[in-house]
Amino acid sequence: xxxxxxxxxxxxxxxxxxxxxxxxxxxxxxxxxxxxxxxxxxxxxxxxxxxxxxxxxxxxxxxxxxxxxxxxxxxxxxxxxxxxxxxxxxxxxxxxxxxxxxxxxxxxxxxxxxxxxxxxxxxxxxxxxxxxxxxxxxxxxxxxxxxxxxxxxxxxxxxxxxxxxxxxxxxxxxxxxxxxxxxxxxxxxxxxxxxxxxxxxxxxxxxxxxxxxxxxxxxxxxxxxxxxxxxxxxxxxxxxxxxxxxxxxxxxxxxxxxxxxxxxxxxxxxxxxxxxxxxxxxxxxxxxxxxxxxxxxxxxxxxxxxxxxxxxxxxxxxxxxxxxxxxxxxxxxxxxxxxxxxxxxxxxxx
Amino acid sequence: xxxxxxxxxxxxxxxxxxxxxxxxxxxxxxxxxxxxxxxxxxxxxxxxxxxxxxxxxxxxxxxxxxxxxxxxxxxxxxxxxxxxxxxxxxxxxxxxxxxxxxxxxxxxxxxxxxxxxxxxxxxxxxxxxxxxxxxxxxxxxxxxxxxxxxxxxxxxxxxxxxxxxxxxxxxxxxxxxxxxxxxxxxxxxxxxxxxxxxxxxxxxxxxxxxxxxxxxxxxxxxxxxxxxxxxxxxxxxxxxxxxxxxxxxxxxxxxxxxxxxxxxxxxxxxxxxxxxxxxxxxxxxxxxxxxxxxxxxxxxxxxxxxxxxxxxxxxxxxxxxxxxxxxxxxxxxxxxxxxxxxxxxxxxxxxxxxxxxxxxxxxxxxxxxxxxxxxxxxxxxxxxxxxxxxxxxxxxxxxxxxxxxxxxxxxxxxxxxxxxxxxxxxxxxxxxxxxxxxxxxxxxxxxxxxxxxxxxxxxxxxxxxxxxxxxxxxxxxxxxxxxxxxxxxxxxxxxxxxxxxxxxxxxxxxxxxxxxxxxxxxxxx
Numbered sequence: 001x002x003x004x005x006x007x008x009x010x011x012x013x014x015x016x017x018x019x020x021x022x023x024x025x026x027x028x029x030x031x032x033x034x035x036x037x038x039x040x041x042x043x044x045x046x047x048x049x050x051x052x053x054x055x056x057x058x059x060x061x062x063x064x065x066x067x068x069x070x071x072x073x074x075x076x077x078x079x080x081x082x083x084x085x086x087x088x089x090x091x092x093x094x095x096x097x098x099x100x101x102x103x104x105x106x107x108x109x110x111x112x113x114x115x116x117x118x119x120x121x122x123x124x125x126x127x128x129x130x131x132x133x134x135x136x137x138x139x140x141x142x143x144x145x146x147x148x149x150x151x152x153x154x155x156x157x158x159x160x161x162x163x164x165x166x167x168x169x170x171x172x173x174x175x176x177x178x179x180x181x182x183x184x185x186x187x188x189x190x191x192x193x194x195x196x197x198x199x200x201x202x203x204x205x206x207x208x209x210x211x212x213x214x215x216x217x218x219x220x221x222x223x224x225x226x227x228x229x230x231x232x233x234x235x236x237x238x239x240x241x242x243x244x245x246x247x248x249x250x251x252x253x254x255x256x257x258x259x260x261x262x263x264x265x266x267x268x269x270x271x272x273x274x275x276x277x278x279x280x281x282x283x284x285x286x287x288x289x290x291x292x293x294x295x296x297x298x299x300x301x302x303x304x305x306x307x308x309x310x311x312x313x314x315x316x317x318x319x320x321x322x323x324x325x326x327x328x329x330x331x332x333x334x335x336x337x338x339x340x341x342x343x344x345x346x347x348x349x350x
Numbered sequence: 351x352x353x354x355x356x357x358x359x360x361x362x363x364x365x366x367x368x369x370x371x372x373x374x375x376x377x378x379x380x381x382x383x384x385x386x387x388x389x390x391x392x393x394x395x396x397x398x399x400x401x402x403x404x405x406x407x408x409x410x411x412x413x414x415x416x417x418x419x420x421x422x423x424x425x426x427x428x429x430x431x432x433x434x435x436x437x438x439x440x441x442x443x444x445x446x447x448x449x450x451x452x453x454x455x456x457x458x459x460x461x462x463x464x465x466x467x468x469x470x471x472x473x474x475x476x477x478x479x480x481x482x483x484x485x486x487x488x489x490x491x492x493x494x495x496x497x498x499x500x501x502x503x504x505x506x507x508x509x510x511x512x513x514x515x516x517x518x519x520x521x522x523x524x525x526x527x528x529x530x531x532x533x534x535x536x537x538x539x540x541x542x543x544x545x546x547x548x549x550x551x552x553x554x555x556x557x558x559x560x561x562x563x564x565x566x567x568x569x570x571x572x573x574x575x576x577x578x579x580x581x582x583x584x585x586x587x588x589x590x591x592x593x594x595x596x597x598x599x600x601x602x603x604x605x606x607x608x609x610x611x612x613x614x615x616x617x618x619x620x621x622x623x624x625x626x627x628x629x630x631x632x633x634x635x636x637x638x639x640x641x642x643x644x645x646x647x648x649x650x651x652x653x654x655x656x657x658x659x660x661x662x663x664x665x666x667x668x669x670x671x672x673x674x675x676x677x678x679x680x681x682x683x684x685x686x687x688x689x690x691x692x693x694x695x696x697x698x699x700x701x702x703x704x705x706x707x708x709x710x711x712x713x714x715x716x717x718x719x720x721x722x723x724x725x726x727x728x729x730x731x732x733x734x735x736x737x738x739x740x741x742x743x744x745x746x747x748x749x750x751x752x753x754x755x756x757x758x759x760x761x762x763x764x765x766x767x768x769x770x771x772x773x774x775x776x777x778x779x780x781x782x783x784x785x786x787x788x789x790x791x792x793x794x795x796x797x798x799x800x801x802x803x804x805x806x807x808x809x810x811x812x813x814x815x816x817x818x819x820x821x822x823x824x825x826x827x828x829x830x831x832x833x834x835x836x837x838x839x840x841x842x843x844x845x846x847x848x849x850x851x852x853x854x855x856x857x858x859x860x861x862x863x864x865x866x867x868x869x870x871x872x873x874x875x
Contacts (some may be wrong), residue, residue: 001678018618132656141674167542176584189732190732190735220733221668221669221696221697222697223693223696224693252687253671253687253688253693254687254690254692254694255687255688255689255693255694255749257687257688271831282594283639287687287688309641312641313639313640313641313642316637316639316640316641318633319632319634320634320681320683320684323634323678324678324683325682335632335722338631338641339631343642
């Protein structure tokens with residue numbers, strides 16, 4: 001409509017006005033091919049008019065013929081660099097044709113944050129892509145396309161950072177750590193272990209590596225090896241709640257309830273909001289015969305997660321703790337809660 | 351007519367540090383599971399073994415359950431087993447400890463056409479000799495011991511579908527052994543599916559519906575009546591594998607535990623009126639300590655901590671940890687971690703299992719036949735192994751440690767326990783999927799004693815009697831483990847001066863014990 005006003009505001013020939021009107025009518029009626037023919041006539045009659053080119057480009061754009069839209073839109077902007085709407089259309093058309101680098105200045109001009117994020121991503125500039133897509137996501141937090149592109153952007157940024165790390169001669173330990181983490185995520189535990197060992201060889205005190213080794217060992221139920229790794233991590237990072245938790249957990253698996261309680265209490269002090277810690281602490285306390293303290297820890301789990309799988313375990317443990325404490329009514333209540341939580345998975349009688 | 355096999359030459363004494371060792375040997379039996387590309391589930395589940403003195407010569411004999419062939423015919427499954435390679439086999443123990451194949455002479459070559467799984471034994475007619483029940487896919491059958499070294503195939507206690515472990519117990523204390531049969535899945539060949547990507551593998555049980563177990567009441571006149579529905583057993587739909595019997599709440603009536611695969615375990619409390627109530631969750635034995643289900647396989651129901659109450663051990667798959675539940679007086683606590691068993695078994699997959707005192711130190715040890723269920727698990731989970739050696743975890747005052755026996759890795763399934771050589775030390779026989787069984791003769795440095803109970807008012811086996819001596823408590827039963835039946839006799843460690851027997855019904859009897867070795871005790875009025 002703005003373009004139409006621009007044209008009609010000038011002194012034009014009746015023939016030109018006729019084609020402009022016919023083109024606009026055809027476009028409004030959805031006959032885009034007719035609109036294109038009419039606007040081509042307009043361009044032939046008034047090639048110096050930026051609005052003539054914009055109208056032709058806009059119809060191609062509406063027809064999703066982005067390749068044909070580019071030339072008239074470029075011509076329009078050459079005649080008037082500030083032409084409203086033209087930058088967004090040209091940027092979008094270029095992006096759609098795979099020319100992300102060329103699209104970026106036009107999308108920047110149009111302040112099209114979401115498209116600009118995608119253009120940055122496709123142009124190999126993931127850090128800027130992350131910034132723009134995060135900004136766009138604030139307005140449309142559940143947009144699946146935005147979420148997809150943002151995850152892609154983060155992934156490429158991570159890859160780019162890793163390549164930078166790999167190219168850095170001083171980054172051998174971290175490179176091996178990252179390769180180990182990637183292998184572990186892919187389920188290649190043997191390869192992961194090799195990378196982690198290499199990381200430690202390059203930098204013995206590197207934090208996080210022993211934790212990762214411990215996780216690998218734990219996944220394969222190699223409890224003694226896991227304990228050694230978690231203990232090393234806890235020594236490197238005494239303020240790490242996760243290291244203390246993991247060490248306590250594996251000590252419990254090894255039947256060392258008292259030692260497990262000590263580590264799990266430390267983990268709890270470091271991060272009291274972690275329900276897993278309270279659960280394992282409750283279990284370890286129960287195993288160590290400290291039923292009253294176990295009850296408190298298990299009730300803490302239920303405060304933090306009243307309906308989850310952790311809650312099921314907590315109720316199961318409470319059932320036993322209460323029976324030891326000779327509180328059958330409380331035990332029955334815990335059992336009932338466990339049964340209620342498990343009910344959806346129950347197999348119906350046949 | 352009998353073919354003699356002397357295996358003295360292949361017997362080897364395993365030199366191990368410490369007080370306990372096994373002498374190993376085998377038998378000329380090869381279990382035939384007949385594996386197919388279709389990966390039919392029964393192929394990976396057999397077979398079983400029973401220890402019984404079928405000819406009453408005072409020596410335990412060995413019955414091995416074979417698989418069979420299995421193919422989907424045009425109208426129905428073809429499970430014919432006429433070829434001798436597919437027969438179940440009975441091996442008679444000779445005075446020199448060698449075993450002779452007496453299958454045909456004993457009348458056991460005429461196996462019905464079903465794919466064999468397990469066995470249960472007990473004297474169902476109180477005539478003094480053990481009878482035999484064989485389970486399988488496509489059927490099950492009861493053989494009555496004629497008392498002359500032969501068995502008669504009966505039509506009693508038919509179990510449709512896929513029966514696995516079974517147990518003989520006198521649940522109503524009428525003096526006659528009744529029969530409990532665990533069934534695995536509501537499955538047949540036509541409903542088989544292929545599982546696993548990219549490697550075809552045996553399906554997990556959650557791909558198929560469960561099915562109820564069966565209970566048959568022995569009327570004392572040679573007939574078994576199906577009381578599955580009336581008893582309440584039929585109300586619980588499970589995926590049964592191992593069965594073990596004991597009186598967990600010490601009310602004088604036997605209760606039944608069923609290890610279920612991939613779902614809650616079952617504990618059937620005997621309500622003392624012919625009915626059972628499933629109560630595993632409230633008793634604390636349905637789940638792991640994380641309130642998770644696991645792949646229950648074999649079950650052992652015995653007092654591991656010498657507090658006089660029967661505890662429960664359940665084998666399962668690698669990364670699940672064998673479950674050990676301590677009986678705390680009618681309810682149980684999960685003690686796999688604190689007993690040390692979790693750390694010992696977390697990487698193992700177990701089937702047949704027993705809680706018996708192998709080293710005669712007065713504490714029951716845990717023996718497990720082991721192997722993963724998936725024959726290609728090493729491709730799927732490279733950290734795990736398909737074949738595993740059988741394991742013995744020695745019990746030192748309630749905490750377990752590995753016996754470190756140098757046994758070969760094999761595909762262990764059923765396992766039965768008893769005193770093969772009447773020396774007061776327990777032995778084990780492990781059934782091997784697709785292979786020859788492993789016979790393990792215990793060599794303890796400390797003495798032990800084996801008691802043969804003979805009931806008069808109770809069933810003739812004395813099944814359900816509780817034997818107590820020197821701080822040990824043993825429940826008389828052939829049940830427990832997986833697909834298998836144990837020596838009906840009771841084993842005690844040491845040389846206790848006297849023993850107290852509480853017979854089924856509650857009658858107590860105190861007997862002086864002469865020495866180590868084998869002692870026979872008759873029920874007195």
